[in-house]
Amino acid sequence: MSDCLFCKIVSGEIPSDIVYQDDKIIAFKDIQPQAPVHVLVLPREHIPTVMNITEESSNLIGYLHLKVKEIAEILGVAESGLRLVCNYGKDGDQIVQHIHFHLMGGRPLTWPPG
Ligand code: AMP
Numbered sequence: 001m002s003d004c005l006f007c008k009i010v011s012g013e014i015p016s017d018i019v020y021q022d023d024k025i026i027a028f029k030d031i032q033p034q035a036p037v038h039v040l041v042l043p044r045e046h047i048p049t050v051m052n053i054t055e056e057s058s059n060l061i062g063y064l065h066l067k068v069k070e071i072a073e074i075l076g077v078a079e080s081g082l083r084l085v086c087n088y089g090k091d092g093d094q095i096v097q098h099i100h101f102h103l104m105g106g107r108p109l110t111w112p113p114g
Pocket residue numbers: 005014016029030031032033040086087093094095096097
């Protein structure tokens with residue numbers, strides 16, 4: 001999608017600090033980290049929100065979750081723990097309309113979030 005920030009990061013038009021990528025997904029450092037480890041994991045394909053996942057794209061979203069272990073190992077938080085968050089809508093405070101999962105760790109994270 002031409003006016004999507006994360007599609008531009010996927011295509012390389014906008015630079016990012018990539019920690020993992022393959023032909024289906026990409027993970028890069030959040031520009032405003034809220035924890036020592038704060039990475040965004042997303043499919044290369046433009047799926048706007050969690051509400052737009054279809055039967056067809058559910059395989060891709062499943063694949064993304066499969067890769068969390070590998071990404072967590074790269075980031076050094078596989079043992080210490082992490083949080084995986086997907087925001088949606090007004091109350092969920094989703095700002096960028098290209099589905100993404102915040103992978104956060106590197107410090108104890110409180111619950112519930114604000
Ligand atoms: P959300 O509120 O779930 O849509 O989160 C969007 C996230 O994208 C925020 O945590 C931002 O800090 C992050 N973000 C915005 N622009 C960039 C960028 N150019 N590179 C990396 N992360 C970004």
